[in-house]
Each structure stands twice: as C-alpha cells, then as structure tokens.
Amino acid sequence: MHSLIDDILQSSRARGPGAGEGWPVEERRDLVASARAARGRGTIPIIAEIKPKALGRTLAQEEVAAYARAYAQYGACAISVLTEPTHFLGRLENARTARQAGLPVLRKDFIFSEEQLSEVQADLVLLIAALNIDLDDFIAAARAIGMEPLVEVHSEEELERALGTEAEIIGINNRNLKTLEVDLETFERLAPRAREAGVFLVAESGVHSPEDARRMVQAGADALLVGTELMAEPRRLKEINRL
Template identity: 40%
Template sequence: MSVLEEICAQKRALVAQRKRTCPQAELERLAADASPPRGFASNLWRVIAEGGYGLIAEIKRASPSKGLIRADFDPPVLASAYEAGGATCISVLTDGPYFQGDDAFLIAARAAVSLPVLRKDFLLDPYQIIESRAIGADAVLLILAAIDDGCARELRACAFDLGMDTLVEVHDETEMRRAVALDCTFIGINNRNLATLSVDLATTERLAPFCPGDRLLVSESGLFAHVDFDRMARAGVRCFLVGESLMRQPDVAEATRALLAPTP
C-alpha cells in the first residue's frame, strides 16, 4: 500500500466516524448558515489580469516528509502575515494524522483576513465537501491521484452547488489529460513525485503544454524565490502555491513580500 493509499484508507474511516457524529442533514444546515464564499479563482484571475503573480500562501504545521515545520504555529497570525505580505489567497492544511492540521485552523485563519481560503485535505466523499463549506472554505482541493473520474465529477458538482471553487491537482501527464477531459478549469500541477517525494520544477514545464490556454494553472511545491516564479511564467503558469519555504521564515509577512518582489 502506498502512502497515499494509506492516507485515503484512514480518511475514509474518519469520514464514516464523522457521519455518525454529525449527520449530513445537520452539516448541510451548517453549510447553509456559513459566511458566503469569497471568490478564490476570481481573485487569482484578477491579479493575473493586472500583470502580477497569483500567490496561494499555505498554512501548514507539519508534513510526513519534513515533520514539524513551525513550532510557533498560530493560524490567525500567519494568515494576517500572508495578507500583509501581498498573498492573493490562503491554503490551510486540515488533515490531522499526517499534517497535524485541524478544521479549527481554517476557521481561525479565515476569520482573521479578507482573503479567500482553500481547504487542503484528502477529500474523497461529498460529505467532506459540505463539511468544507460548513467550516468556511471558499475552495477545495481534489487530488486526482486519490479519486477516479466519477468521484471527481461528483465532488466538483457538489462544490459548485455550494459556491466553492475546485482546485484539481495533477502530478503527471495521465492525470493532466484526465483533468482536461473532465473540463476542469482550475488545475494545480504538483512538482512533487508522490512515489519518491522528490521535487522537480520541470514537472510544471512538462505538463503545462497539455492544458488549454483558457484554464487557470497553479504550480505547487519547490518554489522558493521570485526567479522560480519567472521560470514557471515562461511555461505559461502565473499562479503558485507556496507553503514550507514561507512557513520556516521568522518574518512571514516580509518573506511573502520578498517572494513577490521582482528580482533586481
């Protein structure tokens, strides 16, 4: 069993447990009462139209490969720092077993800022999409490596009905072709190899040409400096998801500003 398969198996068990604790009908009521969605993809499109780079700054406490990333972990403070530094959107890891995340982190982060927020987790069931809206998410991440096309369609439709954007993540050419065939308009290219956990920015350069030019593309993982953004832009990608390299900085707001500032 791969790490991803192990994570998904545990996630399905957790979802089954949550369904017993909070029935879907109750969750739907909570979602209906949640603060209205903030436009996630539209915020990125706006920045691109203005000639800038769209930055999705990520709040991530830990990862399976790196362990604890930041000891003084305060989601509202981090979200505010990202906003002050010029981030376009925010991503929050809510997976507990592998990333030490929590739904409460997203709730607290979103309450501290005006930026739209993505829930980053292993979403496999419509229940989790409704749950995402109930905790205030404006967008959700779907990992194509973890779901089949039928599930992807169902989860995207559920998110759409709730007013949320869906970032569909791909890792290789097969997944990119699936995303395009599914008519996904918001696609993230993860530069991390799921098998080896190694990172290679050439992944974005290799996969971007398979995507029609009218789709919103995001490059994820392995981005540490503005020159990396410029390199990805030459491949046609102007939006980026950055987490660890910012989370490790003592001054997160300044690090965010520096990342977005053109290289002299």
C-alpha cells in the same frame, strides 16, 4: 501511490467525515479575481499555505490567525489551509480561522468522499485526481455547496482526465505522489497542454525562491501555491512574489 499517502488515506477513512457545515453560496470569494488583482499590483499571485507539518506541531488558533493576517499583509492572493490531522497536523477549524483574514481560502485535504466536502467552510477545495475519484461528480457536489474545485494533477494522464471535466482551475503538483520527489520540470512539461485548454493554472510545490517563482510564471502559471518556505518566515512572501 507512495506508502505514506496510502497511510494517510487509511487514517482518513478510519476517521470518517465530520459534521456538515452549511454556509451561504454567495459568500464565496473568487481566487481568479484575487489573482488578477495581485497581477495588477505588479506581484506574482501566491496562494500562501498554512502547513503545520512544516513546524512539526499543531498550531493554536491564535497562530493560525497570525499566519493568515501576515499572508494578507504581505500580498498573498489566497490562503491554502491543510486540514488533514494525522500526517499534516491540520484541523478543520484552521480553515475557519484563516478565512477571517479576508482572502479566498483553499481547503487542502485528501478528499475521497463527497461527505467530506461539507465538513468546513472554504472558498475552494482540493480534489486530487490521483485518488481516482469521480471528478465530474465531485466537481458538481463542491459547486453545489459554494466551493470551487481546484483539481490537482501530476501526470499527462491525470491532466487529460481533468481537462475532460468542467474544472476551471487546475493545479499541477511538482511533487510525484509515487516517490514524493519534487521537480519543477513537471509543471513545465504539463503546462502547455493546460494553457491550450484555457484553464486557470496553479503551480504547486517546489517554489523556494524568487527565481523559482519567476520560472513557474514564465512556464505559464496563473498562480503559485507556496507552503514550506513561508511557514518559517511569512515575510518571505514579499520576496518570492516580486515579478
């Protein structure tokens, strides 16, 4: 693991979990259904990310709401919200605010304790296989409180671990967590095995253009997670999601 990731994890452990937040399970929004609806409209399903780090500052809640509304307007199938505060400058309340736009919300953070799962309402939660958490336990715990897990993998070994669980949504991150380098070939290399298993497949990181997006779709992505490219100009989503 890169030293930067180790530092983030250390900060997260020092911060400890926040207070729990309950919500009705039946309110959960379905990423898969939303992605299929986007395909039906003739667009590439994009999970558009609210990533304060890309701007180098925290965001006021009015700004978070504006990004969420813009992503919904420009055709996103879901919104990803980074809630990690130390490096990515996120906040838990950003997920609450983003959800008001009406789309499924994915909470992205470094989840290493089941207590973290209930910190904020979200429709999906990122579980990172590289953190060596017990995926089976975390998947069950997330679903018990109304969140669908998106299990993120970066290697063949992590993918096999994820496929050995009941995970239905798997994200392949093109960013190497040891070097932080991004290579779209990571998705292309791992996708055939995931497609064979029949999971819903998300391509993460490294998409900056319509050409990148189409490349990931051609490699088997059911949806793409795009962050940095959209933070400077959310309307770029209309260009990137064109089939």
